[in-house]
Amino acid sequence: MATIVMERIGRVFISLQQIREVPRMLTDAAPSMPGTIRDTEVPYYFRERYVCTGYRPLYQNWRYYFLSLFQRHNETINIWTHLLAFLVILVRLQQLAETVDFVGDPHSWPLLILILSSLTYSAFSAAAHLLGGKSELCHYTFFFLDYVGVAQYQYGSAVVHFYYAVDESLHRHVHGIFMPAATVLSCLSCLGCCYGKYFNHSLPTWVRKVCQVVPSTVAFFWDSSPVVQLRWFGHLVRMPPGRLPREVFQARPAGRRPRGRPRTRWRDYISNLAWERLGIPQSELVNVAREREVWGPLLELLPPRPDTG
Known part of the structure; x- marks a missing residue:
């Protein structure tokens, strides 16, 4: 009996020793990850106001930036919030596809447009924050794609509001202009954000904010007007x-109402x-x-x- 107990204790001890070696094994298996750097060590176009540290070094290989998904830096929260949103929307699309005929039912197409635009928006944003730190070209390329994703998400929202929520009387008045106006506003929103991003550190703050915020605000109110x-x-x-x-x-106005049909x-x-x-x-x-x-x-x-x- 004592021999059996000692054997079991020995096995437990060996297991604990192996578990203790796991961190070292993972460190040996993974490539060495450069640490983050301060804002003074990156070009001006990478710097964010009031963010002084946590930047990733430039000109590393692509593998490093993909693995930085599991590293703590100044873009970690941005990456994971958009990535988790993408996964949640993707799961929701799979669930809806089991009950909604997105191919044969034209009435479901606006919903499909919104879901696909949401997936594109979240994917482009996650890619911009994950891979935009490699170089100047990658920075502007991925963030301009991010703004394209935002613009087409605005368009998808306009489609859903117009085809599902607009009142009949309003539909008769705006059916010829609502979607063209939503398209123009989405493009202006994208162009304004790209312009503000490219001249981020050469424009006054208020000019950059006007370029980025005003078109998006107008688009929001127009798209949600239904x-x-x-x-x-x-x-x-x-x-x-x-x-x-x-x-x-x-209020209930006093007095007599004039003759004729009461106003609505x-x-x-x-x-x-x-x-x-x-x-x-x-x-x-x-x-x-x-x-x-x-x-x-x-x-x-x-x-x-x-x-x-």
């Missing part, structure tokens, strides 16, 4: 008493829109909109606009 009225209504009913927008919304109030328009698109009756609309946790997901899951074709 659902902005419902979002504003939810914000309006959640305002505390005394706020001017809420008081105007709840914005409240009536929103009530009809919520009933047609969300199935919420007028009597429950305000109570539902007050619940931010309920109202937000409802707008994200707006059913497709009926085909008037």
